[in-house]
Amino acid sequence: MIMKKLTRAQQKALRPIQILDAAFEEFIEKGFSAARVEDIASRIGVTKGTIYVYFPTKEEIFSAMVRHIAVPFEAVHTNELNGSCSEQLRSLLLLCYEHILGDRRTRELLRFAISEGIRFPELIDTHYQELVEPILERTQAIIDEGVRIGEFRSGTAPFARVIIAPFVAMMVDVLILGDNRDLGVPLYIQSHLDFVMHGLAVSETSGSVE
């Protein structure tokens, strides 16, 4: 089963992906400027000259890497969400959390948007298009439906952003503290869901709060 040697053609098709994966790690650790092309090369056991066979500049490596990791968060659209609107929203949020904790790529895209967005504006667009907007749209759709059928109370406009916010905040925590530390994620998620459900619920006693 072990195939140490790939054919030339296989190797060639693989190289750009290997490079971008290696670049991903280096850029995360060092940032764009501090990352060295040679270190990217070392990670996959080639010399820096090889990198330049596939990409003309370090900038291009970075941009290509962003495109490489920014796979659209399709699950958010394709996943069939069942049950009441509450249940759908709950499923959607859980889907998001799984996505962070499992997929560094999407999470690190946020880091790049924050740290390199000024120099790579495309990054910002990519981040919003691939991650933020899909989630916001789906969320808002569920809320709207919930409000329409009377399952959720009607309220102030940009609800979706607020409802999604704890998920974003957790991404930030993971980015800063790393995913090996215990951030109390399960309890946090529970709290988030609990809160969302209460916040959206049609309640009689809430009239006087605001």
Next chain:
Amino acid sequence: MIMKKLTRAQQKALRPIQILDAAFEEFIEKGFSAARVEDIASRIGVTKGTIYVYFPTKEEIFSAMVRHIAVPFEAVHTNELNGSCSEQLRSLLLLCYEHILGDRRTRELLRFAISEGIRFPELIDTHYQELVEPILERTQAIIDEGVRIGEFRSGTAPFARVIIAPFVAMMVDVLILGDNRDLGVPLYIQSHLDFVMHGLAVSETSGSVE
């Protein structure tokens, strides 16, 4: 009133601060690695050499700058919050929002924590100690009190983090998109507050939601 010439002593006391302010701007725009000591110097009309009179290395400039901008978010502790727990929480959150929109320093500290935290671990500590923890503690205190006196429902533990989250998410948006774009902040804040109040309210009908 115009004081064109400062005494030498004043000048001397001022320089480090000028440098750190200039460094702050450069590090935001370029990041630690890409920022040039010479550009920091240019911003205050001196030359490279002068910077090294006050700081031994670029690393030191960065660290000192972080300490310089990370003024503890004291308002969060000193401000007298009046009224019911709801009102106090509301005041606290509004205080936070004012803090983002008015004070780039605290906001950019978050950027540095995300972008340079790996290389400057102190940054992470600073960010949590100066910004995150004070807010969380005060928030939690209010919630606890609210629960104790029956104003808020009792719920799952890390409530404070969830309640603060929309504020964090907005910081991230401002970091990524800049503060000159219209991010719909007033409405967002209203939505956040509205949501928090409903989520914490003691409601009768919410029993079946989760």
Next chain:
Amino acid sequence: MIMKKLTRAQQKALRPIQILDAAFEEFIEKGFSAARVEDIASRIGVTKGTIYVYFPTKEEIFSAMVRHIAVPFEAVHTNELNGSCSEQLRSLLLLCYEHILGDRRTRELLRFAISEGIRFPELIDTHYQELVEPILERTQAIIDEGVRIGEFRSGTAPFARVIIAPFVAMMVDVLILGDNRDLGVPLYIQSHLDFVMHGLAVSETSGSVE
């Protein structure tokens, strides 16, 4: 008549020549150092590797190219020159001018001698042996004969070099300005010939000039 496919043997025999022709163009445009082996290859629709099948180093390509283009200026010896010595000289000079304007190879050899002669001393020898000396010898022979039979006046020694000089100067102009610009060549040639004839003529009034 159309021969799209050459036999392998023909192809093989052709390649080195194709390469040297392509190399000639590249070396003219860029000079030895700046010319890229890959660009030479592109010109004939092959890849770098192919070049190295035929030539071991870039230096060798250059040297071989020089040998390739430095076809001895045989016309200058073989051409039967008829008529008086004046007429012969006139024919010889016209032959040289045709040679410049029609044949870039010889002309560019001069460029290489000037620009790369220091690093490729053989170039200098080649240039003198293939171009300069044949012309000088033939010229001097005609002059000597003219002087001997009293058709030309006798004069100072290195006449041939001086007589040939305008032709050299025109080569230089073409090298510098390119052969697409109008350099007034026909008139220049006329002037050159006119001048040579007067300069060599046995005159009575010229005694006092020097």
Next chain:
Amino acid sequence: MIMKKLTRAQQKALRPIQILDAAFEEFIEKGFSAARVEDIASRIGVTKGTIYVYFPTKEEIFSAMVRHIAVPFEAVHTNELNGSCSEQLRSLLLLCYEHILGDRRTRELLRFAISEGIRFPELIDTHYQELVEPILERTQAIIDEGVRIGEFRSGTAPFARVIIAPFVAMMVDVLILGDNRDLGVPLYIQSHLDFVMHGLAVSETSGSVE
């Protein structure tokens, strides 16, 4: 009298000139592409970083060097030429020859025009403006006057270029062979002058030559 140490200010004013002089030598020996910035630096005992304090790119060093060496050949205009037109022309040509043999700068400018003119078009302009045109203009002026007063015969138009040509051809010889070889310059000059005088002389016997 020996001053090993110059003041800072003196040193600084000197540096660019030192660099350009060193660059001149390197560019002559190696050509633009093959010349190394580090070698230019070594020649004046500094490191390559120093070069970049004064010039932003190698291209700029080259261009600045060309401007540096291309001092207009003013002697050709300012020198008072006395005597008959023949004598003036003779003096002018001798002036040119002195200029080649004494001043490498002007001579090497011709080499650069030939070898790097394609990539640095300004070089060509400079060479013509600073060297070629001044000589041609002055020469033509003398010829015209000589013709006007009947000292020279009238002839075909671009006489000046032809008359100057032997001087150009000798420059080329020196460029190719170096100025340490014995090129028989004195005799060549004598022959050139002799030829020019005969070629321009008003002669009775020359009618049948062309």
Next chain:
DNA sequence: TATGAATGAGAGTTCATTCAT
């Protein structure tokens, strides 16, 4: 205190050359 010329250790990039396919 401030300067800025000089340094030198890199970093990005290029390209002649090799060699397995």
Next chain:
DNA sequence: GATGAATGAACTCTCATTCAT
């Protein structure tokens, strides 16, 4: 014979840092 992926040495250019003035 032809390819082109890979190499690695070399080169240009950058910039944090030093230090004499």
